[in-house]
Amino acid sequence: MKTFRGGIDMLKKAGLGFLLLTGSAFADTTPKLNHGDTAWMLVASSFVMLMTLPGLAFFYGGMAKKKDLLNTIALSFMAYAITSVIWVLYAYSLAFGKDVHGIIGNLQYLFMNGVTPNSLHPSTTVPEFIYCGFQLTFAAITVALASGSIIERLKFSAWLVIVPLWITLIYVPIAHWVWGNGWLSQLGALDFAGGTVVHINAGVAGLAGALVLGKRKNTQLIPNNVAYTILGAGLLWFGWFGFNAGSELAADGIASSAWLATNTATAMAAIAWMITEWMLHGKPTTLGMASGAIAGLVAITPASGYVNVIGSIVIGIVAGVVPVFTVSWLKPKLGYDDSLDAFGVHGVAGFLGAILTGVFADPSINPAGKGLLYGNPHQVVIQLIAAMSTMTYSFVMSLIIFKVVDIFMGIRVKEEDEIEGLDSVAHGETAYN
Amino acid sequence: MKTFRGGIDMLKKAGLGFLLLTGSAFADTTPKLNHGDTAWMLVASSFVMLMTLPGLAFFYGGMAKKKDLLNTIALSFMAYAITSVIWVLYAYSLAFGKDVHGIIGNLQYLFMNGVTPNSLHPSTTVPEFIYCGFQLTFAAITVALASGSIIERLKFSAWLVIVPLWITLIYVPIAHWVWGNGWLSQLGALDFAGGTVVHINAGVAGLAGALVLGKRKNTQLIPNNVAYTILGAGLLWFGWFGFNAGSELAADGIASSAWLATNTATAMAAIAWMITEWMLHGKPTTLGMASGAIAGLVAITPASGYVNVIGSIVIGIVAGVVPVFTVSWLKPKLGYDDSLDAFGVHGVAGFLGAILTGVFADPSINPAGKGLLYGNPHQVVIQLIAAMSTMTYSFVMSLIIFKVVDIFMGIRVKEEDEIEGLDSVAHGETAYN
Amino acid sequence: MKTFRGGIDMLKKAGLGFLLLTGSAFADTTPKLNHGDTAWMLVASSFVMLMTLPGLAFFYGGMAKKKDLLNTIALSFMAYAITSVIWVLYAYSLAFGKDVHGIIGNLQYLFMNGVTPNSLHPSTTVPEFIYCGFQLTFAAITVALASGSIIERLKFSAWLVIVPLWITLIYVPIAHWVWGNGWLSQLGALDFAGGTVVHINAGVAGLAGALVLGKRKNTQLIPNNVAYTILGAGLLWFGWFGFNAGSELAADGIASSAWLATNTATAMAAIAWMITEWMLHGKPTTLGMASGAIAGLVAITPASGYVNVIGSIVIGIVAGVVPVFTVSWLKPKLGYDDSLDAFGVHGVAGFLGAILTGVFADPSINPAGKGLLYGNPHQVVIQLIAAMSTMTYSFVMSLIIFKVVDIFMGIRVKEEDEIEGLDSVAHGETAYN
Amino acid sequence: MKKIEAIIKPFKLDEVKDALVEIGIGGMTITEVKGFGQQKGKTEIYRATEYVIDFLPKIKIETVVKDSEVEKVVETILKSAQTGKVGDGKIFIYNVEETVRIRTGEKGESAI
Amino acid sequence: MKKIEAIIKPFKLDEVKDALVEIGIGGMTITEVKGFGQQKGKTEIYRATEYVIDFLPKIKIETVVKDSEVEKVVETILKSAQTGKVGDGKIFIYNVEETVRIRTGEKGESAI
Amino acid sequence: MKKIEAIIKPFKLDEVKDALVEIGIGGMTITEVKGFGQQKGKTEIYRATEYVIDFLPKIKIETVVKDSEVEKVVETILKSAQTGKVGDGKIFIYNVEETVRIRTGEKGESAI
């Protein structure tokens, strides 16, 4: 997502053609609401909402055991609902209010105080309200993503406590650092649509949760409905156009480039995962295609507005191959139980994407980003710093949150409930009747 | 949806920035087509289409008994299809043609006569064609919503007769009264996106149908696939952004505010229903979360372009709590068989939303609406009049339509068909093979 | 999709209001990026992506036998993924690069070489990148559509070879002929959104494949999940608004008209198929409604930006009635095994739509098209030529591709694998656990 | 001890179960099965083509009872499951050599 | 009367059913079951990890016949269900003490 | 030969299967069934209304064994399937008159 980039940028968004014509007459440099950009942000925000519900809910739900399907969906559902409410109450303000020492935002937007339909988000051509809504959908999916590591044994009531804590103590500061004029954005870290803020963050948080919770009794992956997972993957792919191309905050050429880069990397990663699995296990699986697509989407996220199609293809290949090994080799080797691989896929592909952004950022696509291949090796270092600091902060804080909640209320269900299945035990429901 | 609000409004939509620059040169006040607004309306209309099929079809279908799944879907499907055809033939004209005595529109748009791609809808910046399309999707979902009360026993052929009658005799006049410059719009009733026209209307029509049909042999709710219901709820939530924010008919700040209000109330209502059910029955259900979300969407509909986020939160809470009691206490007490609670959820939450709009409408969000809390208690009275008159008209007329169709062709299936299931009996199909 | 139509058109898209005001000052006729149009194309491209995955994947998947569900989905998935990658590498350039003798494009866009976010697609107001993305989604769904004829017996590895061959040797030249300033566009053939390029093409390719493959052991249609098919149909309907109205490449009145024509024909065809089946077999089926809707969407595709609502209704009726006979009478009579009727529905309805476009094109909707009813009988002849030449080229070339791949690697699975089901044999997975 | 196995029409399940509970049957196990018999299969229509489905959904109820209760149980099922139309189903009776209650290890009639 | 219970490979169902109908079998009941035996389970792959599925899908066919028909029925099933590969399944034969047709209350062989 | 039929709690299936394999049982067939007995049904909540579900999911294991193995098998199932809580299920034993292996046509104990 763009942070302040000076007046030129906004002018461009206000309509270049227009500018050229009225050139000299144009004295006032305050950006004006652009209906085309606003239309795009209304849509993009809706797209990202769809990613969590039903997108991610079905992507994850399909992989859960039949007896845990609804519970798995409920985790994403409540992640979205709770985040939605606290976001407009105070979290948006802490993340995007006026910067306080590079660490956090102030409380100017508490309860969306003072924001009216006429307020534009600073240095954009779109209303503050929809910028807030767009950002909300990012926060919500991040915590929902983390749930993938911890399903089939997490106490539902604990989740309802973890979500607001996690958003407040982890997501909000990191979002501020990267997108809210915080210290990482000062540093020059490139994260077009949230590779660091969303995916690395969610991945390591999930890992922390999995470590605190311990292994499930039955760690086997028995997808109750692979078609649901593919449905979810399709909706995620679709919604991700809003996520990535929407992060340009304008309907322009860079958004268009981000659209194409997103699609290219995703397609490539789906193919790459399929082939890797084929070579390793003799068969190309549909779950692998879907997993590869998601890994590709994750990895292209930070890069989407910076790289050209060749960069996208390379990123797609890396994203499609590496996580195959983290989920099938590293996970059993280290012995953590990352149920649906939120860490193995999102964390890992997010990390790869963050670094590769520093390699492939092509200034002819976006002047704001110049990578190793275009003569700026330093960018890789910055990307590493941003990725590592996010990982560390998120991992440590997540461990603390899970631990503390565990101490106060317990976060793991009883063994017999785990065996009976959480749909019945936690919700009193059966998915299929 | 906006009715005529004078020139200023359109000018704003034509691009404020533009205006400021060319100020004096701007003599012609006729609104011009705005590509940004048109883009948004093309999208919003598509979103609302998705709400009926597959959104509502799956929301309802998932709750139907396994043997009635396809029939339940078919009711929504044909509601949409039939409405689509009669809408462009004559219904659009009757609803939105030139006002005749505040009661009905004239026939100027018969067969979309005289409308060309250059025709803009009066006092908007978007083409007549897409305004017609947008309105079409509202009409279609309204009658589809009503089907929720009467599934699992309705004769399919009767439905094909009821749909056009109901649209023509009930939906069209009410839409005209509220949005087509009819008497309710003269009165000053606030209904941003259709709380009265769509939800109250559908709810009481459903109730009328349920009363004429009588109880099913087995009134138990046995959802064949709760995941489908959640899928439907997710798609409805997504599509509802088009419904509510689209009702601004422009991609601007009020649309953005409506987007955020919609999301906030919905999330809050999902949480509120979940908690209420938890306290009453010891478990938070996923069907409850989905039901709460829908109740929230319904209640925020009339208010979405008028209220601030605090208003949205209160509306969400009320919408999440009250219908829990109408469906679990009032329904069994009074003994009507509102199969999927079209009345209990849509009717009730629609009514609550209509009244609360009169309470929370905040003129700093939208100068067109000023509620009780902002010093205009009279608005609540107007809202009550609008809601009650719609309820009465729709209920009485629906009773008549169901009764008359019953006399002519019978509207209830034979008992043995009800037991065997309508998928097989009415359609010769089985959902799962 | 529009090809070059002279400056006036672009000017219109650049904002008519604007033009009127700045009139004389407007010297430079180069089109400028329009944010509203770009917003719409970003969305429309995403919509068409959704059509293939999960739209078509579920539409087809639901009709497949339970043991072949995932394989059927995988064919669409890989069709999309492979096309996505080769498109940006070279296929886009061959289709839309500078015309070489009316036959093919040049290699100017190889690897998207030289395209930057500032490049607009010639004679449009939208970036080259999103135009490329939009076109990509068309190519992908075309080959995915063809898979419907050949499921439940095709070797998966063969498909991975067929897709790139087919796109390169068949789709690319035809797309060039019709939309890339090739010989068919010179001829004056009307194909607004791809009736010829996409549907006729996919239909006859599927038929060729079915002929080379031969009949399945069990040719019975046993839909494992009719609800999935309806879900897919709903998503296709939704996405098709992007397909048809997006083909205007601008958010304007013609796009709005195309939206409404699309919806009208689709609804009418769903009703028409349902009634036809009812009269023939005594029951209105939900699969029939969905099939009719798809037939309607197909038939209106070439006509969508040219016809008025009456034209749409007639096209809808024809599209809803005729394919009922091709699938239930012609297919068994001739004995080919077109598994999911890609030919019987898409090919046939695409052909009907192409011809009827020549009949109903109404110049008051779009000056670029004038049909038989408006005094231009010659258009029908042109349409016939375009349709027949596409059919012939695609059919012959497809036969060759399928045959050659068969010779080199075999395209049909072993009989025992066909019986066991391709999910398990080809992918090592089971859809439902 | 005897096992009474009844194949019935699915929608009769609740009625039969209630009738059996009323006469004091303590347990039963049911299975969703498909039946083929004199009752003609049903016709389904997909893409304007009619297919005859030979196997119709049925419910199999199994209940193991004391020898002395067999007659009463058969009577009860007969009464509650009958519609008089073809396809009502069958009752089969088998001998059971031994019954064990897993929870307690009890054997014989007291384990039923 | 005897009950003949055959566990067969699912894709053989149609063949077996047709063969049984041909020799005049009037009714049968089938159940989807899962089998474990000498046939090795199959391997499924999820997220690049192989899982062995021990239980394979099988179909259980039950048909109650007159004593005199047992041999013919067994022969017929043998012929139509055999592929010669491991996992073809088993036929078990049980004694049936009584049969009742629910529709009419008829008992004994005429009820079959 | 005897058929041992055990109705058990679903989550016990793996344990029982492993135990049976360990004592050398060569084959078994399982079916998803629903049981009704002393164990109270469970309550589900839909739209704030509680419904009691009478029939609970159970697994039926059927294994045909030589007469000499019956006791050992029953013991094994008892041990591995027991939780001590109501609803653990039952074991029923029936006589099997004949067994045929479809693949080979073998009959009798060697066909098991």
Ligand SMILES: Nc1ncnc2c1ncn2[C@@H]1O[C@H](COP(=O)(O)OP(=O)(O)O)[C@@H](O)[C@H]1O
């Ligand atoms: N000989 C048989 N063996 C096993 N099951 C049978 C037999 N005959 C009938 N059935 C079962 O009973 C059901 C009803 O039988 P059918 O012949 O259709 O009608 P009816 O019970 O009225 O004679 C069948 O669908 C099948 O499940």
Ligand SMILES: Nc1ncnc2c1ncn2[C@@H]1O[C@H](COP(=O)(O)OP(=O)(O)O)[C@@H](O)[C@H]1O
């Ligand atoms: N002892 C047994 N008791 C019950 N069912 C059995 C038994 N042995 C085998 N089966 C069933 O028969 C099926 C086939 O048996 P299997 O040993 O795999 O091959 P085969 O029939 O060729 O000997 C098994 O999957 C199982 O359903």
Ligand SMILES: Nc1ncnc2c1ncn2[C@@H]1O[C@H](COP(=O)(O)OP(=O)(O)O)[C@@H](O)[C@H]1O
């Ligand atoms: N008489 C019976 N005949 C057939 N199945 C029975 C019988 N009694 C119990 N069952 C089966 O055994 C299961 C457990 O029985 P239940 O009475 O609930 O507990 P317990 O086994 O502890 O006595 C039931 O759910 C049912 O499937």
